[in-house]
Amino acid sequence: MKPMNLKKLLFVTLFLVFGTAMAQAQTGNIQGTITDENGIYVPGANVYIESISKGGITDFDGRFTLVGIPEGNYTLKVSYMGYADVEQEVAVTSGKTTSVNMSLNPTSVELDEVQVSAYGLSGQAKALNTQKTNMNITNVVSTDQIGKFPDANIGDAVKRIPGITMQVDQGEARNIIVRGLSPQLNSVTLNGSRIPSAEADNRNVQMDLIPSDMIQTIEVNKAVTPDMDADALGGSVNLVTRTAPQGFRVSATAGSGINFITDKRIWNGSILVGDRTKDGKFGYMLSATINDNDFGSDDIEAEWENEFEYNTGEEDDEGDPILEEVDVDPYTNVTEQRTYFVQRVRRSFAANFDFQIDPSNNIFLKTMYNWRDDRENRFRLEQEILDGEDIEVGDFTITNGALTRFPAEIKRQTKGGIAGGRNQNARLEDQRMQNYTLGGNHLWGSLKLDWMASYAKASEERLNERYAEYESEYIVNNDNSNPKYPIMTAVDPNDFNDLGSFEFGEVTNENQYTDEEDMNFFVNFELPADFFGQGNGTVKFGARGRFKTKERENDFFEYDLEDMYPTLADLPTKIYTDPDYLAGSKYQAGTFVSEEWLGSLDLNSTNGEDVPDEYLPGNFKVKENVLAVYAMFNQKLTDKLSVLAGLRVENTKLESDGNRVIYIEEDEDNGIEEGIEVQPVSDENSYTNVLPGVHFKYDVDNSTILRFAWTNTLARPNYSDLIPRAEIINEDAEVVVGNPELDPTTSMNFDLNAEHYFESVGIISGGVFYKKINDFIYTFITEAQDDTFGSGTTGYDVFQPLNGDSASIFGAELSFQRQLDFLPGFARNFSIYLNYTYLTSSADGIRNEDGDERTDLDLPNTAPNMFNGSLGYADSRFSARLSANFSDSYIDEIGGNAFEDRYYDTQFFLDFNASFAINKNLRIYTDVNNITNQPLRYFQAVKERTQQAEFYSTRWTFGLKYDLFKK
Numbered sequence: 001m002k003p004m005n006l007k008k009l010l011f012v013t014l015f016l017v018f019g020t021a022m023a024q025a026q027t028g029n030i031q032g033t034i035t036d037e038n039g040i041y042v043p044g045a046n047v048y049i050e051s052i053s054k055g056g057i058t059d060f061d062g063r064f065t066l067v068g069i070p071e072g073n074y075t076l077k078v079s080y081m082g083y084a085d086v087e088q089e090v091a092v093t094s095g096k097t098t099s100v101n102m103s104l105n106p107t108s109v110e111l112d113e114v115q116v117s118a119y120g121l122s123g124q125a126k127a128l129n130t131q132k133t134n135m136n137i138t139n140v141v142s143t144d145q146i147g148k149f150p151d152a153n154i155g156d157a158v159k160r161i162p163g164i165t166m167q168v169d170q171g172e173a174r175n176i177i178v179r180g181l182s183p184q185l186n187s188v189t190l191n192g193s194r195i196p197s198a199e200a201d202n203r204n205v206q207m208d209l210i211p212s213d214m215i216q217t218i219e220v221n222k223a224v225t226p227d228m229d230a231d232a233l234g235g236s237v238n239l240v241t242r243t244a245p246q247g248f249r250v251s252a253t254a255g256s257g258i259n260f261i262t263d264k265r266i267w268n269g270s271i272l273v274g275d276r277t278k279d280g281k282f283g284y285m286l287s288a289t290i291n292d293n294d295f296g297s298d299d300i301e302a303e304w305e306n307e308f309e310y311n312t313g314e315e316d317d318e319g320d321p322i323l324e325e326v327d328v329d330p331y332t333n334v335t336e337q338r339t340y341f342v343q344r345v346r347r348s349f350a351a352n353f354d355f356q357i358d359p360s361n362n363i364f365l366k367t368m369y370n371w372r373d374d375r376e377n378r379f380r381l382e383q384e385i386l387d388g389e390d391i392e393v394g395d396f397t398i399t400n401g402a403l404t405r406f407p408a409e410i411k412r413q414t415k416g417g418i419a420g421g422r423n424q425n426a427r428l429e430d431q432r433m434q435n436y437t438l439g440g441n442h443l444w445g446s447l448k449l450d451w452m453a454s455y456a457k458a459s460e461e462r463l464n465e466r467y468a469e470y471e472s473e474y475i476v477n478n479d480n481s482n483p484k485y486p487i488m489t490a491v492d493p494n495d496f497n498d499l500g501s502f503e504f505g506e507v508t509n510e511n512q513y514t515d516e517e518d519m520n521f522f523v524n525f526e527l528p529a530d531f532f533g534q535g536n537g538t539v540k541f542g543a544r545g546r547f548k549t550k551e552r553e554n555d556f557f558e559y560d561l562e563d564m565y566p567t568l569a570d571l572p573t574k575i576y577t578d579p580d581y582l583a584g585s586k587y588q589a590g591t592f593v594s595e596e597w598l599g600s601l602d603l604n605s606t607n608g609e610d611v612p613d614e615y616l617p618g619n620f621k622v623k624e625n626v627l628a629v630y631a632m633f634n635q636k637l638t639d640k641l642s643v644l645a646g647l648r649v650e651n652t653k654l655e656s657d658g659n660r661v662i663y664i665e666e667d668e669d670n671g672i673e674e675g676i677e678v679q680p681v682s683d684e685n686s687y688t689n690v691l692p693g694v695h696f697k698y699d700v701d702n703s704t705i706l707r708f709a710w711t712n713t714l715a716r717p718n719y720s721d722l723i724p725r726a727e728i729i730n731e732d733a734e735v736v737v738g739n740p741e742l743d744p745t746t747s748m749n750f751d752l753n754a755e756h757y758f759e760s761v762g763i764i765s766g767g768v769f770y771k772k773i774n775d776f777i778y779t780f781i782t783e784a785q786d787d788t789f790g791s792g793t794t795g796y797d798v799f800q801p802l803n804g805d806s807a808s809i810f811g812a813e814l815s816f817q818r819q820l821d822f823l824p825g826f827a828r829n830f831s832i833y834l835n836y837t838y839l840t841s842s843a844d845g846i847r848n849e850d851g852d853e854r855t856d857l858d859l860p861n862t863a864p865n866m867f868n869g870s871l872g873y874a875d876s877r878f879s880a881r882l883s884a885n886f887s888d889s890y891i892d893e894i895g896g897n898a899f900e901d902r903y904y905d906t907q908f909f910l911d912f913n914a915s916f917a918i919n920k921n922l923r924i925y926t927d928v929n930n931i932t933n934q935p936l937r938y939f940q941a942v943k944e945r946t947q948q949a950e951f952y953s954t955r956w957t958f959g960l961k962y963d964l965f966k967k
C-alpha cells in the first residue's frame with residue numbers, strides 16, 4: 001500500500017470512529033466498580049439493565065462500563081455465582097458518565113445452617129465467575145485459591161490447572177508446558193504485557209522467579225482472541241497483579257520451616273498494604289515478600305551407549321591404530337554423582353497506583369521488581385570409560401554381553417565462587433525481572449479507549465563462577481544390572497581413596513551475563529455495534545508494538561596451577577559421602593577440594609588464559625520488533641448464541657549478531673599451530689503472519705455453556721537458533737550450528753468445550769481440542785562429512801535446529817470442582833478438585849542421523865496423561881487440603897536415533913496444607929511439600945534406563961497469616 005493511501009485510510013478510520021462516538025452524544029454511560037463483602041474487587045460479575053437488554057461484565061479490577069444508554073432512570077442488576085443478586089437505581093444523564101459502586105454478599109450468610117460450608121469459597125467464586133463470563137476458553141485461578149495450596153511460586157500454582165505440566169529445577173516448578181507444547185511455545189504476560197526471559201538460549205519464562213502471593217489472578221487463555229498476542233501455540237498465561245482496594249487493607253505473613261534433605265531452615269515473610277482516598281479517586285497497593293530457602297539435591301546421571309570398540313594393538317599402512325567393534329548390551333560409558341547445596345533467596349516488590357480523574361477517565365501505574373539470588377555449590381564425581389584407541393584386549397571384561405570392567409578416567413570437580421560478599425564461596429546466580437506499566441481507560445461518548453505502555457527487563461548474572469577439577473585413572477566395575485540405578489565402582493577401593501593419584505586437571509573462572517529488554521505499546525478502541533438486534537454487540541480494533549533486545553555476554557579463563565597444587569593430597573578437602581544419599585547409600589561421593597579454598601584463589605584476567613572458543617559462539621545480540629494490528633467484533637446472534645470473530649496481522653523483524661568459531665588443528669609438517677579463527681556473523685529476517693479466529697459461545701441455560709473456537713497462533717524460533725554461528729566442542733567431538741533460515745512455527749487450533757456451573761460454587765466441564773502444527777523446530781543430529789568446521793572435525797556430531805514438516809495434537813480435558821454441601825453433617829464441609837487431560841500427538845519430517853525420516857515419534861513435551869486432584873475440608877475455623885499432581889512421561893529431546901532419544905519421566909507430587917483461624921484476622925498455617933520425594937528424572941530410550949535422577953526430599957513450613965479489611 002502506498003504511503004498516501006495509508007494516510008487516507010487512517011484519516012477515514014479516525015473520522016468514522018469519532019463520528020460514531022459523537023453521533024451517540026445524546027446518550028450517557030455508566031461506569032462502576034463491584035466489590036465483595038470485604039471491599040475486594042469482583043471479576044466476572046454480570047451487570048445488566050433488563051428494560052433495555054443492555055449489560056456488561058466486570059474485568060479483573062471489578063470495573064464495568066456500559067455505553068450508549070438513553071437518558072433516564074434504570075435498575076442496574078448484578079448477578080454473581082455464589083453471591084446474592086444486587087439491584088440499584090441509576091440515573092443516566094445525556095452526554096455524561098454516571099459512576100456506580102456496588103457491593104455483593106455471599107448467599108450463605110442468609111442461611112445460618114450453611115454458613116460453615118461456604119467458608120473460604122469467595123476466591124473460587126471469583127475465578128469461576130470470570131471463567132464463565134469470558135468469551136474464549138480459559139482457566140482462572142484466584143489468589144485465594146492459590147492460598148489453599150502449598151505453592152510458594154507461580155509455577156507451582158499454575159501446575160494445578162487442567163492441561164498444564166511443569167518442568168522442575170531444584171524441586172520447584174520452573175518451565176510451563178501448556179497442552180503439550182514446549183515452554184518456549186507459550187506466552188506468559190504480566191497484566192497483559194509479555195514477560196521477558198532471563199534464559200540465555202530460549203524464550204522460557206522462569207515461573208519460579210515470581211512469588212505466588214504477589215499475584216491476584218492467574219488466567220490461562222487456551223484459545224486466544226485477536227486482541228491478544230498470537231505467539232501462544234499452547235496458550236497464554238496472564239498474571240494479574242493486585243489492584244488498590246476500595247478500603248484499607250493490610251495483610252502479613254511470617255513463617256519458617258525445614259528442608260529434610262539438608263535439615264536447614266526456611267524463612268518467609270510478606271506484607272501488603274493498600275487504601276483509597278475518601279473521595280475514591282486515588283488508590284494504592286504496596287506489597288513485598290521474601291523467601292529464604294536453604295536446601296539442596298542428590299543427583300545421579302549417566303550416558304548410555306550401544307556400541308563399543310577397542311584397539312587391536314595393530315596399525316594400518318598409515319600408522320594409525322586399527323580399531324575393532326564388538327557387540328555388547330547397552331552400557332553406561334559415563335556416570336556422574338552430584339551433591340548440590342543451594343540457598344535461594346527470592347525477593348519481590350510491587351507498587352500499584354490508580355487515579356480516577358473523572359467517571360470517564362482512569363489512569364494506572366503498575367510496577368513489580370523480582371530479585372532472586374541462587375547460591376550453589378556442586379560436588380561432582382564423574383567416571384568415563386576409556387575406549388577406542390585408549391583400550392586394548394585384556395583391559396576390559398565382557399560377561400554375557402554386558403561390559404562389566406574397564407579402565408576409566410575419574411574426575412572430582414568442585415563448583416563454587418569467590419569468597420566474601422554476596423557469593424560466600426558459592427556460585428551466585430543473580431536473576432532479576434522488573435516491569436513498569438502505565439495505562440489508561442477512557443470514554444469519549446460511546447467510544448471506549450484503553451492504552452498501555454510498558455518497560456520490562458529480565459537479567460541473569462553469574463560472576464566469578466569457578467570450577468576446580470582433579471582426575472585419575474583406574475579400573476572400575478560397571479554395574480548396569482539395575483539400569484534405573486547404574487553405578488561404577490573402583491575394583492580396588494584404595495584407588496578411589498588415594499588422593500595423591502588425583503592430579504590437577506583444571507581450574508576455571510567464568511562470567512556470564514544475559515539480559516532481555518522489552519518495550520510494549522498498545523491501544524484498543526471499542527464501539528457499540530448491534531448487527532443482529534440482540535443488544536450488547538461491540539466492534540473492537542487496535543494496534544500493538546513490541547520492541548525487544550536480547551544480549552548475552554560471557555567470558556572464560558583457565559588457570560595453570562599444576563605446579564602449585566599437583567594433587568588433591570596437597571589441598572584442603574572435604575568428604576561428601578552421605579549414608580543417607582537419596583539415590584542410595586551405595587553411591588560414594590568421596591573427597592573434593594573445599595569450596596573455601598576455591599573461593600580464596602586470586603584468579604583474574606592477568607594470570608589466566610582466555611579461552612574464547614568456550615564463550616564466543618554463545619555470545620549474541622538480537623533485536624526483534626513485532627508490529628501488530630487487529631479488528632474483531634463480539635455479537636449476540638440470538639439470545640443464547642454469541643460470536644467473537646476477527647483477524648490479527650503480525651509483522652516480525654529480526655536482526656542478529658553472533659560469532660562463528662572455526663577450529664584449526666595443529667599441523668607440524670606445514671607449520672600450522674593449533675588455534676581457532678573467530679568470524680563475526682550477522683543476519684536479518686522478517687515475516688508476516690495473518691491470523692484469523694472465531695469463537696462461539698452458546699448459553700444452554702444460566703448454568704450450562706457450550707464453546708467452540710477456531711484460532712491460529714505462532715511461535716518464533718529461539719534467538720540462539722537463528723544466529724548463523726558454529727561452536728566446536730572438541731572434548732565431546734560435537735559441533736553446534738545455528739540456522740538463520742528457520743521459519744516460525746504456526747498452528748491451526750480447534751476447541752470444543754462444555755461447562756456446567758453449580759449454584760453452590762463449582763463446575764464440571766469437558767472438552768476436546770486439536771492442533772495442526774507446521775514448521776515445528778527440532779534439533780537435527782548428523783555427522784560432519786568433511787572439515788567444514790575446521791581441520792579434524794570430520795566425523796563430529798553436528799547439532800542444528802531445523803523445521804520439521806508438520807505435527808498434530810489431539811487432546812481431551814475433564815474438570816470437576818464442587819463443595820460437597822449436599823452431604824449431611826460435617827461431611828458437607830468437604831470439597832473436591834479434580835482435572836484430567838489426555839494427549840496424543842504425532843510428528844512428521846524428523847530425520848535421523850542417516851537422513852532417513854523417523855515415523856516413531858510423538859511431538860516433544862506432550863505428556864499423554866495429566867491429573868490434578870485435591871480433597872479439602874473447611875469449617876468456620878479449620879481448613880485442610882491434600883493435593884496430588886501427576887504428569888506422564890514424554891519425549892523431551894530427539895536424538896540422532898531412537899536409542900539416543902531422551903524422555904522426561906513420570907511425576908507424582910503429593911502435598912498437604914492446613915490452617916486454623918485464631919480469630920477473624922489471624923490464623924496459623926502449615927504446609928508439607930513433596931511428600932512422595934518425587935525426583936526429577938530423565939531416561940534414555942526406555943523407561944528403565946536412567947539418564948538423570950535428582951532427589952529433593954520433603955519440605956515443611958509453618959507460620960502466621962494476618963488479614964485486616966476495612967471498607
